[in-house]
Amino acid sequence: MISKMKTGQVLKIGLELHCQLTNLQTKLFCDCLSNYRNSSPNENTCPICLGLPGTLPLLNKKAVEFASMICMAFNCNIPEKISFYRKNYFYPDLPKNYQITQYNSYELSSIGYEGAIEFVGESKSKTDTSADDQERSKVRIARVQLEEDPGKITYEEDKSAVNNYSLIDYNRAGVSLVEIVTEPDFSSPLAVRTFLKEIVNLFEYLGVTDPSLEGSVRCDVNVSLGGGKKVEIKNISSFKEVEKSIYYEITRQKTLIMHDIDVKSETRHWDEKRKVTVAARSKEEEEEYRYFPEPDIPRIILGSKFVSRVRATLPELPIERLKRYTDVYKISDHTAKILINDKRISDFFEESLRYYKSPIEISNWIVNELLTKINEKDRQGISDHNVRGLDFLSVLPSQVAEVAKLVEEKSLNRNIARDIFDKSIESGTSPLKIIENLEIEKISDEASIIKIIQDILNSQPQLIEQSKNNPNVINYVLGLIMKETRGRVNPQIAMKLIKESLEAN
Template sequence: MNRKEMFKENLKIGLEIHCQLTNLNTKLFCNCLSNYRNSLPNDNTCPICLGLPGTLPLLNKRAVDFASMVCIALNCKIPEKISFYRKNYFYPDLPKNFQITQYNSYEISSIGYEGHFSIDDDSGAFTQMANSKPSKSQIRISRIQLEEDPGKIVYEDEKTSANTYSLIDYNRAGVALIEIVTEPDFSSSHDVRIFLNDLINIFEYLGVCDPSLEGSIRCDVNVSLRGGKKVEIKNISSFKDVEKSINYEVTRQRTMIMHDMEVQAETRHWDEKRKITISSRSKEEEEEYRYFPEPDIPVILLGGQSFVSSIRSQMHELPNERLQRYKEQMGLSTHTANILANSKKISDYFEESLKHYNSPIEISNWIVNELLSKINEMEKSDASKGVVIDLAAKMSPAMIANMAKLVSEKGLNRNMAREIFAKSFQSGEDPYYIVKSMNVEKISDSEEILSLITETLEIQPTLIDQSKTNPNVVNFILGLIMKKTRGRTNPQLAIKLIQDVLSSKKN
């Protein structure tokens, strides 16, 4: 079903994105390491994140800063003060039997609210820009809240549903997490996928999260069709599966409506193996969590506009800002600028290359048209399937800059330059070394070119007489010289010298 057909069905999709602030050093309320992934089970814990009696949480100030950066990037309002609440529920991965989070029922307590993320209708891609005015086509951000991550349940055999027991690893408990809740403004699974990809790009540019880490970004989806009840889909492991789960759930709900069956408000889990959603439990209501203010954490006064200005001064350039700079200041095409700016790793690689040779258009062409093409070929090949290849590991920024410099300074033709690039990419040797070993530098020495012209006319003396009536003889002689030197001769200089020689012969 295409986007227009989905919209006709009054499809409403909302997202709840959980992003770990992995670039913090410590957890949200204690000094345990934020990076728990290399620890033995339950080794990265302390009395605070285990919720032992008598312990008191101490808020990580840097977590507040990181969360505020995300709020600014998504055009959210940041309140004068924030507070925390206890969300009470009983589950094995929650050591305290409550989660410290934020709650906006009684007052605005979350770190950000009423944001928006604009959609570029012409390109079909999402763009964000701080302080931009909301467009008529936009995704509203209901709130962004700061909370602690629960522990992790490890099943006996995750490949089957027949588990007789499970284990609990509390290493993750207490890791700083932001939850981004959108309004149900999406009308297609494709738009959801684009939104999530752009959101990851923002996290990377801000430096708050490493999305490549397992479990660092998780997404729950809420789907309703034709004004029906909302169904939540959880346990989605990848953005590809987010798209697939939405498509499946739309089909399921549509089929039920066609057969006059009522769609229940419930929580369903995504079965990754069978690619279907499975009913898990009825949807909880807010009052079931018995929210109440966290007594051990006082209200935090942020500082108003001075706080926002301070946070903004710490923020790195956002993707949209970098995109505009590439187009307006460097003169890159929209297509090239988008490819570079839509990946921080590629964009940083480009920026580093410019430090070695400041030629944005030439360097960007080598990156986009040659380097990325070869990287994509390698990643798609059977031998490298599933492997993400690091650009700099295959060809350093200095090497790609040298490729651009060679074309400019040595006057290499494009075919020869591509041959040198391929050799450099394959061997890891610097292009300058390859040019020297191949002896392919452009011949611009007048004496050497005159010698070639003389030699050619001695072999074919009739060309002198033919040149008196046929001006194309000059190009013919140039072609012979180019063939002999494998295209290395400077064509402009050669043409002038051929004309001078023929003119002297005529006289």
């Protein structure tokens, strides 16, 4: 599914994703905390992650397991033995001035290789009839590798030229990172966006990372036009920027081609403020990483049973969930996709089912009512980051289940149910409670209304006399009743009863 741009040049985009394994307790090679985000500068460090002389890396078992789970989700092959390599380059955020990573040029070293993943694709609106025939896109995965994150460099002043020095914090150094390299199988920035959204969701399903944490999932991009040289874009801070940077790069390359200037194979940085890519270094420099096998880490024997053992612990993946929703629950493909595309929504759905097992009804309430609400709030700019959240609404799965149950079992009118649901969402009260309150408040028994009328007539006996000449008295009395009861009585019934009462007196 290679699409041609308007100029007729084939566009090929590949991704290099970096996913921090934030759900680990410790770093990749030492027992410092994997969660570096709450520490003051350089507090979450030890001789190993600071690369002090004489320290040796001690590989985290669980990190290997988590990385292999990602491989499984991407349908990669997992070799029986894995090994680590040193990628040698100098940079002040790198405590050892080399990064321990994996590398497949001299042997099969990485935890995963040659995978492929279909992405479900964004569900279009219901009116879009093509939605069901929409083809699933397939992306090939070149490799998945486990490596360490570097530290972080900051400045006191925003403009780097003003600064006389930089400030380095090594708290992040050594945190487990999984790099996923795709083949250049994307043909549009939009496809990239859809894919990224889904991948983030997938990571969440796997339980290896919390994508809502800043910097936990990062992405580099490579773009080539018309079979030309590949340009890599690094330094992209968020997924929104990924799309923008690709658009920019396409335009830049097109302009070059138009002027008969060769596109150089290089790495460019995305300048978020100026919204341009800037040349960073040439490929030639990059080839000097002087990779060689890390002598301090033995080759790790995963063994023949490793894959089956980890696979058994693998949580249900979105694609499997989708199948279950459509096949077992008979939910429409459209609705099911919306549910699974956000793990938290899907989990919410699952939880609701525990209170009332009517998947179709519940799924409709979530997709048509709840998500509409959330999207409204979204548009008001309440939530941001890579993942939208339910957190800001104090909705419980039981609330949705109750509404669904009221409609299905007590044949509650849908419009009223919708009102009740809205009230429930806003107040956090359970729908059942709201219904109960409403029913108590509705004064429909005639005896109660007659009592109110009598009380009014007793306090204002002149009304009986006046009513004989003035038909407006009935309306006046009704007004008093409404005032008294704060409008809880049925006006038709009340009118009838007022008439009867006046006549009887």
